[in-house]
Amino acid sequence: MTGDDASGVDEATRAARAAWIGAVGGPLLPRWLRVVPVALFVVVGALTPVAPRWLQVATLLAALPPMAGLLYGPLVTALFGAAVLVALSQPTTEPHVSGGDLAAVAVMSSFGVVVAWFRSRYTRNLVVFRSVAEAAQRAVxxxxxxxxxxxxxxxxxxxxxxxxxxxxxxxxxxxxxxxxxxxxxxxxxxxxxxxxxxxxxxxxxxxxxxxxxxxxxxxxxxxxxxxxxxxxxxxxxxxxxxxxxxxxxxxxxxxxxxxxxxxxxxxxxxxxxxxxxxxxxxxxxxxxxxxxxxxxxxxxxxxxxxxxxxxxxxxxxxxxxxxxxxxxxxxxxxxxxxxxxxxxxxxxxxxxxxxxxxxxxxxxxxxxxxxxxxxxxxxxxxxxxxxxxxxxxxxxxxxxxxxxxxxxxxxxxxxxxxxxxxxxxxxxxxxx
CATH class of the missing domain: 3.60.40.10 (PPM-type phosphatase domain)
Structure with missing residues (x-):
């Protein structure tokens, strides 16, 4: 195996690990896009205690698990879902968030994890195919x-x-x-x-x-x-x-x-x-x-x-x-x-x-x-x-x-x- 081939395999391995743990897109997505879910969580968390109760700012957190499923791997998406459920269970969200709402967020979080899993697998395959294609083109x-x-x-x-x-x-x-x-x-x-x-x-x-x-x-x-x-x-x-x-x-x-x-x-x-x-x-x-x-x-x-x-x-x-x-x-x-x-x-x-x-x-x-x-x-x-x-x-x-x-x-x-x-x-x- 040549140095270029070995580097291609290493890149594919790193991409597979990153896809499961971190950002699914890896080099395919801009870095700033990965910050959006974190920034939204922080902003909503800061506004919830001070915003008028009728504004229902905390309900915006329900969008985070599906969003994380499109940007991150299954592990990080599951952590986002758990964090959103904990945040919506706080007394500051009552009476706008009911048990049914929490159940709906849990379902959406599970769906986001499934989406992230499929995307991580396809991203891994894409990185492998691209590495092989680059090696073939450099051989030509x-x-x-x-x-x-x-x-x-x-x-x-x-x-x-x-x-x-x-x-x-x-x-x-x-x-x-x-x-x-x-x-x-x-x-x-x-x-x-x-x-x-x-x-x-x-x-x-x-x-x-x-x-x-x-x-x-x-x-x-x-x-x-x-x-x-x-x-x-x-x-x-x-x-x-x-x-x-x-x-x-x-x-x-x-x-x-x-x-x-x-x-x-x-x-x-x-x-x-x-x-x-x-x-x-x-x-x-x-x-x-x-x-x-x-x-x-x-x-x-x-x-x-x-x-x-x-x-x-x-x-x-x-x-x-x-x-x-x-x-x-x-x-x-x-x-x-x-x-x-x-x-x-x-x-x-x-x-x-x-x-x-x-x-x-x-x-x-x-x-x-x-x-x-x-x-x-x-x-x-x-x-x-x-x-x-x-x-x-x-x-x-x-x-x-x-x-x-x-x-x-x-x-x-x-x-x-x-x-x-x-x-x-x-x-x-x-x-x-």
Missing amino acids: LPPLPPRVGSGPGAVRCAALYRPALRPALVGGDLYDVRDGPHGVRVLVGDVRGHGVEAVGTVASLLGAFREAVLDEPDLGGVAGRLMRRLAVDARRNRSRGEEVDTELFATAVLLEVARDGRAVRVASLGHPPPLLLSDGRTRELAPPPAPPLGVVSPGVALSAMAAPLRPGDVLLAYTDGVTEARDSNGAFFPLLERLAARPWEGEATAASRPGAGYGRWPSDRWPGRRAGPRSGSGSAAGAPAAAWSGPPRPPEPAALVASVGRELSAFAPKLADDVTLLAILPEAAPGA
Whole structure:
């Protein structure tokens, strides 16, 4: 059993105990809601001795046992029922509370305990199912290691991912960084659709990529594996005879860092081109265009471009959810402009956290937000590069994706598409 699996079991056990003893909803209910029954009991208890006798304030306590049954576990609900019966039996409640009234409150208290018992059982099952689902989703898209590869061709890497469906961990985007006999290879892709229906395609493509990294000598072969995998999945869907969407396609960008770390090869299949942050400037690496996966038949030749790498160069790949994010005025997120502002400075703490990037999305605001035109969204090669003033300062991958993610979250708090950012920093220096 892995650490993630063990933590999921521990969470389910803690949730089961909390559901029986304390709040049934656990993490599913806001904390302030649990205080309402206690506050009502205290307020009614304080008002009963001083309120006019005709006001019958104490009768409000009859609502507490059913309310506790919806918010707490069976044990706490039973204690609330007993406390209400004791409070209504006091002389201050006479003559408005009769024996029949007490019997009715006792019945309602028993009903609240039964409701709390059923809710505690369903909550326990929900927590277990959610823990299993999270473990399965993390198995499909596990956290990236901070360093991939060995020798001159090793890279430091980090990623940030935010599905369009907030509760989910995996949606329609995919990414991976793998070392193989031909160098470190990177995949960033975007499957048609998002949510649960896209997870199966994401898992298939990631599996095909991980095998191709070990077997294929060039990026064209890797892309061919991905095309065949998608074609097989589409045929399987058609053969089911069910009402399923058989139109499967995905965009992807592939990168390959040479064994000596001095060059990178890039191939794109309908995907936004990656960015190269080099010597104080940011430019797009736009290889010859190719249609997305699933649009053309497997075996179509794929052209890749090569670009030299200098010490401190950083590569940033992303999905179109980044550049197509809009603010409240409808303006697109200006990725190149924000990179020119060096937003990663001051992100050293975020970069040093273990596993920084995976499953976390910055939510605090950046000051002075301004709308800008759509940038870095697949324009042709030769587009003007964005530059920043001052001496070049290459960012760490974790600091880079954390800072861009923070500004994107502030620019467009509600995203319509999945968002992925992946940065790699080759460790080798020419001549070293």
